[in-house]
Amino acid sequence: MARLRPRRREVVRRQQLLQIRGHSVTWLVPLLTLVGIAAADYNTSGEFRVVSWCVFVAAIAAALCGVWTTALFAVLALVTFVAGDAAWPDQYRAGPADFVLVLIGGVLSVLAAALRVRGEGRLLHIRHIADTTRRTVLRPLPPVWGGLDHAAVYLSADADARVGGDFYDIQPGPHGTRVLLGDVQGKGLGAVEAAAALLSTFREAAYHEADLRTVADRLETRMRRHREHTVALGRDDGDRFATAVLLDFPAGTEGVVDLVRFGHDAPLAVGPAGVRVLPHGDGLPLGLAALDPRAPPEVRRTALAPEETLLLCTDGVTEARDRSGTFYALAENLAAGVARVPRTADPDRLVAFVRDGTLRHCRGRLADDTTIFAVRRARPDTPRDEDPVRGHLPS
Known part of the structure; x- marks a missing residue:
């Protein structure tokens, strides 16, 4: 080489x-x-x-x-x-x-x-x-992909590390467009390996499988197999798991989104009418399904207005604290921002708003890697000639 x-x-x-x-x-x-x-x-x-x-x-x-x-x-x-x-x-x-x-x-x-x-x-x-590793795990996405308009920003808690266990992707397919965002427990190359394993499985399963629950099952199986492999290599990350959110924008069905939650914070629907939390189940994180095999992943369907954008964040946002130890009030700040400027609900403006608010709240001292991802169905007037890496705003 x-x-x-x-x-x-x-x-x-x-x-x-x-x-x-x-x-x-x-x-x-x-x-x-x-x-x-x-x-x-x-x-x-x-x-x-x-x-x-x-x-x-x-x-x-x-x-x-x-x-x-x-x-x-x-x-x-x-x-x-x-x-x-x-x-x-x-x-x-x-x-x-x-x-x-x-x-x-x-x-x-x-x-x-x-x-x-x-x-x-x-x-x-x-x-x-x-940076090459990060681009391999978090592949660049076209500005409008699978009929979805999106934007994302990744912030590393360690400025020199530049890569961590947060992951996300969009995979269009014959059954609809699926979205995955998650956070692997732990840090370092072990977390990056687990994220890469989950993303590779997601990209295949989300394309081929018609049932979203089957996609969720394959992600759980992949996480378990990955842990077994690392243990066989003599490594000590046999208890690694990942929190995640799996979304499905079904083909031919407008105005709805299907959701499976794996121990992760539920997405927020942000629009001119305000901010609301999507209905969600209480699924276990990926890799921990054996703790309760009687509780299979639950798929929830909810209505979604055309002007609403779904916001998905890892815990770097929700666990950001100020000097007094107060957590960042994400939903309240979003509601105030959208009330002042309705266009804040646009994906690119939304992730920038959350990024800036989080950094101001914690004074630039992130406790954990942070991923902010916004997605919605593309409108007919959505520009399609933008830079192909628009989905990754500078961090």
Whole structure:
């Protein structure tokens, strides 16, 4: 397998901490520092010399700039030191010792910049792998898929992880369009593996099976088989489970939606008339059906107005807390938002509203990975020429 290497342009972009009109100006920081040192040395007395502080210039450049830029500032700092020191009488000169200090400091700064840039390249490579894994599990969806208009946003509790156990997908088929959203218990690659297993089963079963209860049964079986496989490998995630919501927009039947709930919060129907919780059963999470084999998944059908959008969220939203420990009041905030601006019920506006409200409430400190997914039957005037990854808003 060919080794993936981050493009040089991508590595440079990570160094653009300061920009003016899209152009990096990080070099201004060490340049202004060098000019300030030279000016201070020129305007101070001979007993107080600051020209030796030129050693800091290359160190600052190493923290902000690339290798060649750092090398350039190391040379400029050395030249500035020599020129500034030579301008003073012999009794006030810093001398060879400070010259060696600035020289060695410049060399070490260049080496430090090289190590930093190399580390950034490795980090970028790791993030590329994480993003590829995320796109594999959460495949990009067309803007209107299976007759459904949708939007989604994923927020990772760990900014560096970029991938977790939340999952969702839309699968059109001859029997209707099915939607699945869920959250695998736990974190790490084990949770990602379980999510991928459930999604692969969903994509096949949702297409071929006419009965939504059969799709639910196959998801339960897949979760159980996945746990048996991981235990056989000697791993300790034999008790892993997943909460989920399974929806069905039946073909040829407008104005209704079928719902199966696996221990997950019920979807909210959001429309100009307000916010309501969809009727739901009390199904067990996927992987735990053996605890009560007498309670098969229950399919609930409910009416859905054409202007209503279904909102599905993982517990990163419902468990978001502020400083006082108060949970985010999702339904109440949604009702107020829709009352002010009825178009908030549109899928893309809806997920953005919930995302922003959640982050404000917890001050950006998410306790868990968060997925916000909104879906409704597409209207005839729904634009179909948008970007094909519209369903994944930037996080």
